[in-house]
Amino acid sequence: MSEKHLVCQGATCKCKFGTTPDKLKVKTQSKRYINDKDGKEKLTATHKDIGKTFEKNTFGSCAKMNNNPCQxxxxxxxGYYEKIVIEDNKGKVLLEDSKATCPIGGKDCIDIINHGQTSEVTSQNFKNADNDVLVEICPFFDFKEMAxxxxxxxxxxDYM
Known part of the structure; x- marks a missing residue:
């Protein structure tokens, strides 16, 4: 897998023949989340996410259809990862360099331009950080109090 990110709901995709990106929407499973400590937003995307699987289901105007609206x-x-299979849908996880095929644009015409994962700072990050380095970088913050x-x-x- 060599340092490639897994793709999740909200990943930004773009077609080679379209004019605007659209965001991936995972519809084939509802239990497996990544990079989402609350398990509410970032469903893991798999090769089973086919059909109309984007938020707007359009990449703007399609050059292959004389600049008519993309469908x-x-x-x-x-390009999905063969070794991780989501048991709910038997799907293999998508990687940030996976590509999708559209019947109009052809094989591998849709690229993932952002995998959708974001970093979340937690109190554990501050506990693991070197306090002396943090003070040097930003001397006006009390990182212990923030943590x-x-x-x-x-x-x-957690109690709610």
Whole structure:
């Protein structure tokens, strides 16, 4: 897999023949999340996510259709990771360099331009950080106090 990110709901995709990107919407499973500590937004995308699987289902104007509106439809994915299979849909996870095929644009015409994962800072990040380095980088913040406040907020969220 060599340092490639897994793709999740919200990944930005673009067709070679379209004018605007669209965001991937995972519709084939509803339990397996990545990079989402609350497990509410970032469903793992797989090669089973075919059909009308984008938020707007369009990439703007399609050059292959004389600049008429695009009707984004995925018929298959290539370049997915064979070794991770989501048991709910038997789908193999998509990687950031996976490509999709559209019946109009042809094989591998849709690229993933952003995998959809985002980093979330937690109190554990501050606990693991070297306090001396943090003070050098940003001397006006009390990172210990910030970490303690974050930890209390996380604990309160766990009780709700």
């Amino acid at each position: 984004a439809v995925v018929t298959e994915w290539s 303690d406040n974050m930890e209390m907020e996380e604990e309160e969220a």
